[in-house]
């Protein structure tokens with residue numbers, strides 16, 4: 001006997017009518033009420049403007065337990081991956097669902113490594129930007145334009161073309177990111193090198209100059225690889241949801257990733273890592289922390305404690321915990337002794353986590369709170385911090401896009417409804433009668 005379908009019953013208290021809706025359960029996390037038949041059955045929509053209680057899709061890629069502060073990719077805990085894996089292996093896992101064996105890893109690494117160059121014409125795109133253009137504005141433009149170079153891999157219904165596009169995006173995004181950094185500095189672009197790891201190659205393209213030999217520091221390589229792992233994917237966050245809704249119209253994968261980059265740029269999202277560093281610099285000293293804590297609590301002040309709070313985590317963001325632990329090690333190994341911003345960050349965290357306002361609202365440090373301090377110590381300008389987030393998150397975006405295109409039933413365009421609160425019908429009034 002098949003299990004009796006689990007349902008929720010919705011009752012209209014005005015008419016007494018009841019409607020049964022299926023309850024669907026996943027492998028972990030809260031079950032969902034499937035409301036796809038709600039309008040047909042009851043003539044009503046649901047209203048959830050920022051999707052605080054709405055599941056937009058089924059997914060097997062990432063799971064977050066916000067209450068417990070848990071993050072898993074394909075069942076592997078982020079701490080386990082951060083300690084034992086590397087970014088390219090995590091890319092394979094996110095894209096394909098399983099950790100690769102040795103042969104699969106070698107093939108994947110070869111494919112990514114041999115797609116890192118961009119077409120020489122892309123260099124011309126940069127010339128149109130001012131040197132002081134925000135690097136994220138250049139990333140939005142150049143990533144979207146990439147589709148014009150790859151007409152051979154834009155058919156989203158062809159599995160091989162989806163795979164090629166995914167490999168091209170993962171491979172080329174660090175090259176474009178490094179080019180934005182060099183362009184801002186007025187230094188020549190540095191070509192990728194196939195003898196370096198993904199993280200080392202990125203550092204080489206960012207920091208080497210033609211005038212002298214550049215040796216990638218193993219400490220920097222390890223720190224970079226770990227930062228990429230920690231930012232790789234994060235369920236249906238704002239930028240991933242943007243990629244999914246763009247992909248639902250059957251837009252090509254390069255255009256979809258460009259849409260993700262635009263959404264990530266916002267200071268409430270990926271732009272927070274740059275905003276955290278600017279906030280710590282504005283605070284300037286520990287004795288000014290109480291002033292900023294009060295501002296963060298003042299409803300009339302738009303100031304928020306950047307790097308604090310999260311829509312899902314109501315506990316310590318596990319990624320922030322890893323970065324906080326790494327901070328000391330990386331700064332010491334980079335010879336950046338007692339970075340004053342780290343002292344301010346630590347004291348700010350201590351005070352905030354004791355303050356009832358933050359405790360009641362379960363506001364903890366998120367991934368952006370410590371990342372900027374490490375990136376600054378590594379020599380990146382704060383304007384590059386969100387670009388680095390975009391480099392890391394590209395694999396998450398393209399994995400979620402691929403899952404959406406490949407899931408069955410066939411891809412449906414995302415088209416939310418609304419609660420209309422505007423005028424009812426009224427007649428046009430000629431201007432001389434108004």
Ligand code: SDX
Pocket residue numbers: 233234236237238267268269270272296297303304305306307308309310311312361363366367368
């Ligand atoms: C990322 O979604 C993801 O997974 C994103 C991300 C990923 O990997 O993709 O994890 C990456 O974007 C991390 C978040 C980076 N953003 C910041 O650090 C910016 C500062 N944080 C806030 O803007 C805010 O916490 C959000 C945007 C992160 C979350 O906002 P929510 O869930 O919409 O929460 P909310 O605005 O409804 O806040 C709830 C309450 C409010 O107070 P009350 O109205 O209940 O009195 O908490 C307050 C807020 O005013 N609050 C803060 C605060 N964050 C929330 N007050 C002061 N400082 C803050 N940082």
